[in-house]
């Protein structure tokens with residue numbers, strides 16, 4: 001079965017090779033067509049629908065079904081490459097304290113670990129499904145989900161198993177923080193937890209995960225040093241996982257350069273960078289994923305995306321949706337913050353939320369609208385994609401259900 005989607009006033013494909021794309025600075029590298037149509041086909045029990053044809057509406061082929069979007073804009077579905085959706089509990093009071101000056105240091109993660117361990121599978125499943133649905137309703141069609149609020153073998157496996165029910169992009173984050181039960185044991189407790197993360201826990205979690213991640217942040221007493229992070233990432237790679245890193249969130253530190261050295265797909269946060277960090281990223285295949293909702297919700301300074309883009313670094317943006325540093329699932333909000341606060345042009349921010357975010361997940365089947373790629377489309381209830389940052393806070397974007 002095929003479906004013709006027509007009545008598209010602006011079609012953002014993010015396909016830079018597309019013939020006939022508008023060549024205006026405002027829409028640079030977006031592969032933008034006006035008065036366009038898309039044909040999608042396939043899809044069934046085992047396979048997602050794919051794009052079969054893209055072009056001017058006047059040349060569209062016939063299809064089994066047609067829908068008319070009546071002059072709206074269409075973009076590739078957002079790729080949210082960084083989230084922590086498997087959690088229970090509430091930390092809104094911590095947010096309120098930060099708004100009046102209390103700094104974030106990662107200590108609140110223990111609160112969520114306790115609440116998450118205390119929730120049964122059905123409760124957690126409902127929470128995850130609700131959050132994924134909330135994302136789709138705002139245009140997100142792919143989401144990466146980390147564990148990291150279990151921090152025992154059984155609880156980490158459970159988090160990844162539940163995350164796998166809704167996405168292939170699952171990330172083992174046993175190295176989120178050293179949990180309270182091990183911190184109480186001092187240096188020996190910490191060493192025992194590292195052994196667990198790199199040993200029994202990794203072995204149990206690897207079958208449920210594609211990625212391994214670590215909160216590399218020597219400035220936080222709860223997180224991991226550069227050397228500890230190296231050991232964790234190397235163990236993960238030996239177990240067949242691909243690498244991503246939480247780095248340079250609270251201070252300058254080793255995370256970015258470690259991620260580049262080990263060939264991680266992405267290093268996320270990048271709030272505090274030295275010139276050497278920027279240079280390392282610029283010569284690498286590692287994406288810098290910025291998480292502007294975190295700076296919004298922690299009152300930290302926003303990272304300077306312009307500095308990274310100017311050096312030639314690939315910059316993605318994601319929500320980091322989690323109960324501590326950013327409880328927002330809204331990619332449209334992240335696009336707006338990236339433009340308003342981090343020096344990205346609207347076009348750079350939209351690319352960062354789609355095609356560059358796909359690169360951060362080492363995927364080339366999503367993040368663009370092109371023949372043969374997945375038919376993951378989002379509709380903007382406005383004539384131009386520019387309304388996403390322009391009409392901040394207005395729920396204009398939704399995933400197209402096909």
Ligand SMILES: N=CN[C@@H](CCC(=O)O)C(=O)O
Pocket residue numbers: 106108109112215246249294320322323324325326
């Ligand atoms: N920094 C580490 N992890 C999360 C926050 C987790 C939490 O505070 O619950 C982040 O990406 O910001």
Ligand SMILES: [Zn+2]
Pocket residue numbers: 082083084246320322
């Ligand atoms: Zn995170």
